[in-house]
Amino acid sequence: MNRIVTLDEFIIRRQMDFPFASGELTGLLRDIGVAAKIVNREVNKAGLVNILGVAGSENASGETVQKLDLYANDKLIECLKNSGECCGVASEEFEDYIPIPGVSSKTSKYVVVFDPLDGSSNIDVNVSVGTIFGIYRRVSDPEGPCKLADFLQPGTQLVAAGYVLYGTSTLLVYTTGRGVNGFTLDPSIGEFCLSHRDIQIPDRGNYYSVNQGYYLKFDLEMRRYIDHCSDLNLQLRYIGSMVSDVHRILFQGGIFLYPNTRKYPQGKLRLVYECNPLSFIVEQAGGKAITAQLERILELPVKHLHERVTIAIGSPGMVDEMKDFVERYSAPPMYKHAEAG
């Protein structure tokens, strides 16, 4: 029988790969692992609304029942605050970032960005949702509180990123820029155990993932590419939870698209909380991630915390092919995300 490697053990082992590491990043990743277990417990009982009460009502103990995405948000912030391993967080749930004061005069050099529960509109119907996170080294003066600039760094500056998928099993996938590894939560021992070592995305896959209901609202070149996927007899899979859709593609190959539509002319998904962390992971696994205007996601300047962006992410061979279609069919000059206001 193979020896079980827990997430904590793996993270500590990896710390040794960085000779001058102070242990802060290791601590941060472990805190996120703890928060993920707490959120997992709540997500798993989300169906028990009759017993626990619907969001906004009072539960049997007289506490107000929170929406799960807000619950996940609070738990992540709580875990990160308590350990003092990060000096600030920015969440998709909050308008602004939150500075975290140092614990016992220690100020951390990292900030964390996250989408606490991506795809949360799916919870009521028992479909997989997930937490997405990214970690940056702060660029502001380490003696003072963190600043907005710490969070507005391009994705190329991420030092770590990951996601937790609350699915048929609960899986935590992360990278610190040296490959991607996955850990499955073993509920019997309450530990994330190494289950997917050095994940590599296939060059091509059988799946394309896009909200085809918006087909007529996409630009011509994107419609041509989607027609091409259909001509190739690729299978359409769209959960409506980006973290779950990208997870499938990471393991089985394929392409996920969220292009501009008339409703979302700059795309719907958030650059800071969703697209940058997932692009870092996918690139680390050998994949690619670009905008519908063909710019590399990780290189985009970040203008504000809740900026939206278009995205095509997945198998390298398929992202390249989409790029060819867009180049062939789009009428110049092409709008660039980076130049838009």
Ligand code: AHM
């Ligand atoms: P959320 O962060 O509010 O959950 O929204 C993001 C989600 C993604 O997970 C998913 O890919 C997308 O919204 C689905 O949008 P649509 O319903 O427009 O296809």
Ligand code: MG
């Ligand atoms: Mg989201």
